[in-house]
Amino acid sequence: MQYQVEENCLTIFLPQEVDHHNAEDIRKEADKVIEQKHIRYVIFDFAGTNFMDSSGIGVIMGRYRQVYLMGGEVWAVHANDRMKRILRMSGVTKIMQVFEEEKK
Amino acid sequence: MSQAEGTTKTNEMEIIFDSKSENEGFARVAVAAFLTQLDPLLEEVSDVKTAVSEAVTNAVIHGYRGGEGKIRLSCRLDKESRKIYIEVEDKGVGIEDVEKAREPMFTTRPELERSGMGFAFMEAFMDDVEVESTPGEGTCIKMYKRFEEWITQSL
Ligand SMILES: Nc1ncnc2c1ncn2[C@@H]1O[C@H](COP(=O)(O)OP(=O)(O)OP(=O)(O)O)[C@@H](O)[C@H]1O
Ligand SMILES: [Mg+2]
Numbered sequence: 454m455q456y457q458v459e460e461n462c463l464t465i466f467l468p469q470e471v472d473h474h475n476a477e478d479i480r481k482e483a484d485k486v487i488e489q490k491h492i493r494y495v496i497f498d499f500a501g502t503n504f505m506d507s508s509g510i511g512v513i514m515g516r517y518r519q520v521y522l523m524g525g526e527v528w529a530v531h532a533n534d535r536m537k538r539i540l541r542m543s544g545v546t547k548i549m550q551v552f553e554e555e556k557k
Numbered sequence: 558m559s560q561a562e563g564t565t566k567t568n569e570m571e572i573i574f575d576s577k578s579e580n581e582g583f584a585r586v587a588v589a590a591f592l593t594q595l596d597p598l599l600e601e602v603s604d605v606k607t608a609v610s611e612a613v614t615n616a617v618i619h620g621y622r623g624g625e626g627k628i629r630l631s632c633r634l635d636k637e638s639r640k641i642y643i644e645v646e647d648k649g650v651g652i653e654d655v656e657k658a659r660e661p662m663f664t665t666r667p668e669l670e671r672s673g674m675g676f677a678f679m680e681a682f683m684d685d686v687e688v689e690s691t692p693g694e695g696t697c698i699k700m701y702k703r704f705e706e707w708i709t710q711s712l
Contacts, residue, residue: 470582474578474582504606504610506607507672507678508614511671539607539678542677543672543678545672
């Protein structure tokens, strides 16, 4: 898993395809970092992602559950239209902010 | 064989693979490659890939509960009607209550962080989804989608 930590904020650079197969790794590694670094904000960076199924939704909801009790939040950034549609359809946007990038 | 039987207008493929999570990506790519002959829109390819991914993932996680087994994926396309028919079958545990299983957000494996959105995605991205399942025998998902018509231009 590619990630970056700044203070209490974890940015996860999601792979090209988020499915059941690679969701397991993201989940395990993310939870380790969340615990060790006292993470409160988790940012899912979709810049390199063009496929995600329900397994990705599970990963987002799971990380939300990890941080929300401490007043944390989860965010999505750089999501393309397809990813935004998947996020909206799943209802996960009720708990996650989707950052709208400025269009040039 | 006569044309009336439609042999020239349909094309079919079938693959059988082990129930392993690494085969989920393989199944998606195989279907996507097969349906390029219909010149689908990018969005349509994504729709089918998502639906196939959900059905195959369900066979791996729920059907065989992470254990061994074979998954059969078949795909038939009809060039005239621009329809694609897909079946994903497992010989796993089967589903007790199909109607309940299809409800959005229903899952029997919350501890695995499943969100219960698989069937909802299949239904949203395909034109129709049928579930045939017998407890103790297995599950077969049958779905189809019709691709948009291209306006062909002569150059
Ligand atoms: N092939 C299958 N064999 C046995 N049970 C299945 C199969 N497919 C689905 N189910 C049952 O139907 C339920 C709903 O499936 P669905 O794909 O909608 O959600 P999920 O797999 O639990 O979660 P998600 O797809 O969001 O990860 C599953 O929890 C499971 O109990
Ligand atoms: Mg599922």
